[in-house]
Amino acid sequence: MLKTPLNDTHKRLGARLVEFGGWEMPVMYRGINDEHVYTRTAASIFDVSHMGRLKFTGDDAEKFLDKVCTRNIAKVAVGKSAYSHVCNEQGCILDDVIVSRFKDHLYMVCNAGNREKIVAHLKKHIEGMKVKMEDLTTGTVMFAIQGPAVLPLFKEQSDKLPIKVPEIPRYGCFGGSYMGMGYTVFRSGYTGEDGFEFVLPAMAGVLVWDFFTKDGGPDRATIKPAGLGARDTLRLEAGMPLYGHELSEHVNSLAAGCKWCVDLNKDYVGSAALRKFDSDGLRFKMTGLALEGRRIARQGSKILSEGREVGEVTSGTLSPTLGKSIAMGYVETALSNSEAKLAVDVSGTPIPATVVGLPFYRRQ
Amino acid sequence: MAVLNDRRYLKSHEWHKLDGDICTIGITQFAADALTDVTYVSLPAAGKEVSAGKPFGEIESVKATSDLVSGVTGVVAEVNSKLNDSPDLVNSDPAGGLDDQGEALRQVRFRKAPVCRRL
The missing domain is CATH 3.30.70.1400 (Aminomethyltransferase beta-barrel domains)
Structure with a gap:
């Protein structure tokens, strides 16, 4: 199992470590719900060094x-x-x-x-x-800092940093070198909040993580660590697909609801097949669902309409922000609308569900 | 983590505490921590029969859904109805101590519990 350069940092912070994608990663530090809410209201830092x-x-x-x-x-x-x-x-x-x-x-x-x-x-x-x-995966650290307090914090601290981080536009990136240390900053993330992602050499990355998580005083938002558990519930509320759940070698990019990132007018591996999917139409469509009650639909739960199986859940959780059971899944295209009366089979019990637009949560 | 000696445990981390002919069942702190934030607890209605070694309910968390297994055969006397609205009580006090009103946080109580030796 691979370890990120922050592995000892996570252990020191009392993280629960699990295997994910071949890496030993922190799933949580204080609690998934707590870390989720903190990211939506303040600022969290996530080790994403496992990303290629x-x-x-x-x-x-x-x-x-x-x-x-x-x-x-x-x-x-x-x-x-x-x-x-x-x-x-x-x-x-x-x-x-x-x-x-x-x-x-x-x-x-x-x-x-x-x-x-x-x-x-x-x-x-x-x-x-x-x-x-x-x-460059193993020689570097990558971490994401996400939440509504991130931009104000970087603006306030900008005189202490060699890079004008707040000036990087949304979906922008900036690379350079400071005292011989190469760095890369992205204005992106996987939580539905504004924030930045940093790539730094391994040793420097560990020190910068500590710098960012130092307590800034009582009147200042503190960046706290959050694990992959919260990252998953945050991305799900934000309606972002996850490979191995919504995305896989069994689904095409159009059915996955990602036509916006598919150029049908150029030639590349898979373009002919995607053009055919586009002209033939899609049998199933990636759909957001809101379930009644508190029970959570899991990956593989069947989606039903009048007792007939019409799709399958790919991800589900009890949304900490909305307090509702939400799910994403593939539903027959004809039933992928808000009028459809659907249910999700949760441990043998059909739970009524309605189609809702994605994302479930959008920041102010 | 302290092991409470006033009760007996299943390998699947349900604890059983016998008091007269009433056996109270809950899950261990270890199991509650492993589940992470509990979001829903499905428990049988009072009067329902349960069998030793068989699942009698389900416990859901953000990460997973798990069966609740009984170590005893009996009839459900009472379930902790507070778990309907506050399933997180399983995380805050899975050992079934006292809540802030001084009330026992029972998970499930069984009447007639003669099969405790199977624990």
């Missing part, structure tokens, strides 16, 4: 990524990041990634559990192209 980080240089770097990504990478300007899928020839999802463009290179963040698969897939398509791909 790949760097692409060379004349064909852009052309290469456009050959494997559903998103039009040529349109991504310097200093911007773009969410994309990487598909197989069938238009089904191998991974969901964020591609960012810097002055002299392109950068991809992929899922921890898919890193080896994606590296192998990319190597297969890289032949004959002038591209150098480097896997």
Whole structure:
């Protein structure tokens, strides 16, 4: 099992560590609910060093990524990041990634559990192209700082930092070097809150984590650590798909509700299949559901309509912000509307459910 | 974590405390911590029969749903109805101590509990 450079930090903070995507990761420190609420109301820091980080240089770097990504990478300007899928020839999802463009290179963040698969897939398509791909995952730390207090905090502390962090626009990125230490900052996250993600060399990253989590005094919001448990409930409220749940090699990018990141007018691995899905129509559609009561629908729970099985739940939780049982899942396209009377089979009990638009939660 | 000697345990972390012919069942602190924040507890109605070694209810948390297993055969005398509105009581006091009103936080009480040796 791989360990991030912050492993000892998590142990010191009393985290509960679990295996995730081949890494030993903190699932929680103080409690999932507590960390969730704190992220929605103040600021949390998440170790996301397990995420794969790949760097692409060379004349064909852009052309290469456009050959494997559903998103039009040529349109991504310097200093911007773009969410994309990487598909197989069938238009089904191998991974969901964020591609960012810097002055002299392109950068991809992929899922921890898919890193080896994606590296192998990319190597297969890289032949004959002038591209150098480097896997920077294990030598660096990546953490996300998320919550409504993050921007004010960085504005207030900006004189202490070498980078003008608050000036990075939404879905922007900025890379540079400070005292010989390379750094990368992204204005993105996976919680539905505003925030930043930092990539730093391993040693420096551990020290900067400590700097950010130091108590700033009674009148100042303190950044507290949060684990993958809260990250999961936060992203679910924000209606963001998770690989292995909403996204997999069994579903195509259009059914997953991600047409906005699919360019049907360029050619890449899976584009022909995706164009066919687009013209033929989709049998199932990614759908948000609100369930009656407090019971939680789990991945694999059947979605029913008048006793007939019409879909399957991919994620569910009791939303800490809304106090309601929410779920995402695939429902027959014809029934994926707010008039449909649906139910979810929770341990043999059909729980009435209604279709609701995603996201479940949107920040003010 | 202190082990309470006034009760007996199943390997699946349900505790059983015998008082006359009433056996009270709950889950251990270890199990409550492992489940994380409990969101729902499904318990049988009073009068329902339960069997030793068989599930009698379910406990749900953000992370997972687990069966509640009884170590005794008997008839349900009473369940802690407070868990309907406040399932988090399982996290705050799974050992069934006293709440702030001085009331016992019983999980489930069984009448007739002759099979305690199976615990």
